[in-house]
Amino acid sequence: MNPLLNGADASPLCALSVNVNKVALLRNTRHLGIPSVTRAAALCLEAGAQGITVHPRPDARHIRESDVHELATLMAQWPQAEFNIEGNPTQNLMNLVRALRPHQATFVPDSEDQFTSDHGWTLPADAGRLAPLVAECRQLGVRVSLFMDPNPDAMLEAARLGADRVELYTEPYAAAHGGPEQAAQLQRYKMAAQAALAAGLGVNAGHDLNRTNLTDFLRAVPGVQEVSIGHALIADALELGYAETVREYLRCIARAVR
Ligand SMILES: CC(=O)[C@@H](O)[C@H](O)COP(=O)(O)O
Numbered sequence: 001m002n003p004l005l006n007g008a009d010a011s012p013l014c015a016l017s018v019n020v021n022k023v024a025l026l027r028n029t030r031h032l033g034i035p036s037v038t039r040a041a042a043l044c045l046e047a048g049a050q051g052i053t054v055h056p057r058p059d060a061r062h063i064r065e066s067d068v069h070e071l072a073t074l075m076a077q078w079p080q081a082e083f084n085i086e087g088n089p090t091q092n093l094m095n096l097v098r099a100l101r102p103h104q105a106t107f108v109p110d111s112e113d114q115f116t117s118d119h120g121w122t123l124p125a126d127a128g129r130l131a132p133l134v135a136e137c138r139q140l141g142v143r144v145s146l147f148m149d150p151n152p153d154a155m156l157e158a159a160r161l162g163a164d165r166v167e168l169y170t171e172p173y174a175a176a177h178g179g180p181e182q183a184a185q186l187q188r189y190k191m192a193a194q195a196a197l198a199a200g201l202g203v204n205a206g207h208d209l210n211r212t213n214l215t216d217f218l219r220a221v222p223g224v225q226e227v228s229i230g231h232a233l234i235a236d237a238l239e240l241g242y243a244e245t246v247r248e249y250l251r252c253i254a255r256a257v258r
């Protein structure tokens with residue numbers, strides 16, 4: 001029994017896409033090729049993860065273009081799983097999308113030297129330069145997800161751009177989890193998700209999600225189809241191993257619908 005299928009209606013629950021950036025970060029600190037990025041992805045998929053995510057940044061601080069090509073080859077052996085490549089489409093992302101045609105491209109408005117992703121697109125201001133790139137991805141058969149702050153008013157613009165989904169940037173929620181602002185943050189994300197769904201968009205979520213905050217988020221925010229989780233999951237895997245860690249995150253997702 002697939003732990004992600006809701007027994008009631010057998011509808012698929014939220015998919016878990018493991019971001020393996022941080023495996024590559026550790027690998028890059030020696031010229032030994034370990035830990036292997038592709039082996040990490042394979043072990044996560046074998047344990048039940050529904051996808052793999054990478055964010056090949058222009059400075060190749062972690063995921064390198066060669067990793068992306070090797071992961072695409074691996075993913076071909078997992079037809080039920082999805083490959084999600086994140087990046088700024090005005091930088092290095094589109095060459096990889098054109099060459100590999102992943103299931104999903106997640107457009108992220110990061111600068112080349114940004115420490116980590118910390119904001120979504122500004123719409124409609126960014127729409128003019130994004131629209132042709134969204135259209136190109138769709139012509140290639142690649143789903144487009146736009147990395148967005150939880151602003152309900154921006155969701156219709158995202159839909160007008162032709163995006164298939166938005167990915168809600170969840171760091172503000174994660175930072176508030178367990179504190180007095182948690183409920184207010186969850187309400188923000190609930191409103192943003194409702195606006196996205198009303199505009200015909202799918203809803204993804206990611207950034208700083210972990211075993212502690214994931215279930216609360218999925219219980220409160222409707223229609224989340226995919227969470228992409230990397231930093232905390234890989235940190236957990238250093239203690240528990242990839243397989244048990246993935247199974248624990250899948251349990252966190254399944255608990256959200258009980
Ligand atoms: C877009 C986002 O929030 C993350 O997917 C991003 O991949 C994090 O990048 P780093 O792993 O380089 O912090």
Ligand SMILES: NCC(=O)COP(=O)(O)O
Nearest residue numbers: 019206207208228230231
């Ligand atoms: N899109 C979010 C992602 O892929 C991983 O973010 P994080 O869990 O490393 O913060």
